[in-house]
Each structure stands twice: as structure tokens, then as C-alpha cells.
Amino acid sequence: MFSVEIKKKVLKEYLQGKPSGxxxxxxxxxxTATIYQWLNHFKMFGIQGLENNLGKTFYDYSYKMKVIRWRLxxxxxxxxxxxxxxxxxxxxIWDWEKKLLQGRLNSSKGRLSKMTKSKNPKTLKQLQEENEFLRVRVAYLEKLDALIQKKQQSQTKRKPK
Structure with a gap:
């Protein structure tokens, strides 16, 4: 891992015209992909984009759904x-969508070790999140199905040689 100071030096020299090699x-x-990645992070996030974030960032379930919905x-x-x-x-984001399709994008942080009967019914917020999850999943699957059908149609319309 490179320090923030070294990343700054490299980017400064690169932007002044020094060859990446x-x-x-x-x-x-x-x-060279490393230098381009640093440059992209710097353009997107400024100096903070060059910091080495060793800790895992936690994104809330509703935020993940918001990102996926926006992308679609x-x-x-x-x-x-x-x-x-x-x-x-x-x-x-790709990983979130993959987990969503597999039904593994959960609203809770940890996994349940066993299936247990809940004495408390689901709250309105939990039901809304589950409903939103299902809506996004259906929309994603419909889009995927439409792309598959379009590909099949284009293959059958080709003239034989």
C-alpha cells in the first residue's frame, strides 16, 4: 500500500506530464491501472479519495436498494x-445486484443461524423494505428477460448464407 503523500507526489508528477512508465x-x-485509479479517485473524491480505507464501509439496506433502483x-x-x-x-454495486437476484441481499447485518418462529410480527418498515426489494428484483428480472428475448429474435432474423 502506498501512503497518501506518495500518491499525491505521483499524481502531481503525472499531471505535470511525466510518463506513467x-x-x-x-x-x-x-x-499503470493503479495510477489511473488514483487519478479517478482523486477526481471523484478529492484528497479523501487517496486515503487508504482499510475499514469496511457499511451501507444500509435501503441505501443499496436506492442505488440499484437508480441504476435500473x-x-x-x-x-x-x-x-x-x-x-x-x-x-x-454489481455485487449488491448479484445478491439481490440470488435473494441474499438482506436488510439485517448478520445471518440467522436457524429458522425461528418470530413472536413479533414484521413492522411496517420491514414490510415496506421487503416490498421494495421484490419490486426491484422483478424489474431487474423483467429487464433481463427482455434482453434475452431481444437477443433470440435478432439471431432468428438473420438470413442464412
């Missing part, structure tokens, strides 16, 4: 959505 040799950076409604890519919501890594 020289910077890689000088600072022991393994790939705007037909945006993962990087565009990440930039809009200021999430450093677009793969995080």
Missing part, C-alpha cells in the same frame, strides 16, 4: 452509478 519504475508501482431507472453503467453515489468501487 517512469513513475512506475521510480515509485515501484506494478501497473436511468439505465446507467456501474461506473456511472458509482460516481453518482460517490462509491469508490463499482464492483460493490
Amino acid at each position: 517512469l513513475l512506475m519504475k521510480e515509485y515501484g508501482i506494478r501497473g 431507472e436511468h439505465k446507467a453503467s456501474f461506473p456511472v452509478t458509482a460516481r453518482y453515489f460517490q462509491i469508490k468501487n463499482p464492483v460493490v
Whole structure:
């Protein structure tokens, strides 16, 4: 891991026109993608984007649903959505959607070890979150189905050689 100071130095020299290959040799950076990633994080988040965040950031279930819903409604890519919501890594959003389709995007933090009967019925907020989860999941599956049908139609319309 590189310190924030080294990242600043590298970006400053890069923006002044020094080739990325020289910077890689000088600072022991393994790939140019690292420099471009630092630059992208700096553009998106400023100096804070260069900080090494070792701790895991917790995103609330409703926030995850909001991000997924926005991405689907705007037909945006993962990087565009990440930039809009200021999430450093677009793969995080992809993972949320994958878990949503698998039914593993839960509103609770931990996993339940056993299925137990609850003495307390679900609260209105829990029911609303579950309803929203199901709406987004259905919309996602409908979009996926439409893309599959479109692909199949385009393959059958081709003229034989």
C-alpha cells in the first residue's frame, strides 16, 4: 500500500506530464491501472479519495436498494452509478445486484443461524423494505428477460448464407 503523500507526489508528477512508465519504475508501482485509479479517485473524491480505507464501509439496506433502483431507472453503467453515489468501487454495486437476484441481499447485518418462529410480527418498515426489494428484483428480472428475448429474435432474423 502506498501512503497518501506518495500518491499525491505521483499524481502531481503525472499531471505535470511525466510518463506513467517512469513513475512506475521510480515509485515501484506494478501497473499503470493503479495510477489511473488514483487519478479517478482523486477526481471523484478529492484528497479523501487517496486515503487508504482499510475499514469496511457499511451501507444500509435501503441505501443499496436506492442505488440499484437508480441504476435500473436511468439505465446507467456501474461506473456511472458509482460516481453518482460517490462509491469508490463499482464492483460493490454489481455485487449488491448479484445478491439481490440470488435473494441474499438482506436488510439485517448478520445471518440467522436457524429458522425461528418470530413472536413479533414484521413492522411496517420491514414490510415496506421487503416490498421494495421484490419490486426491484422483478424489474431487474423483467429487464433481463427482455434482453434475452431481444437477443433470440435478432439471431432468428438473420438470413442464412
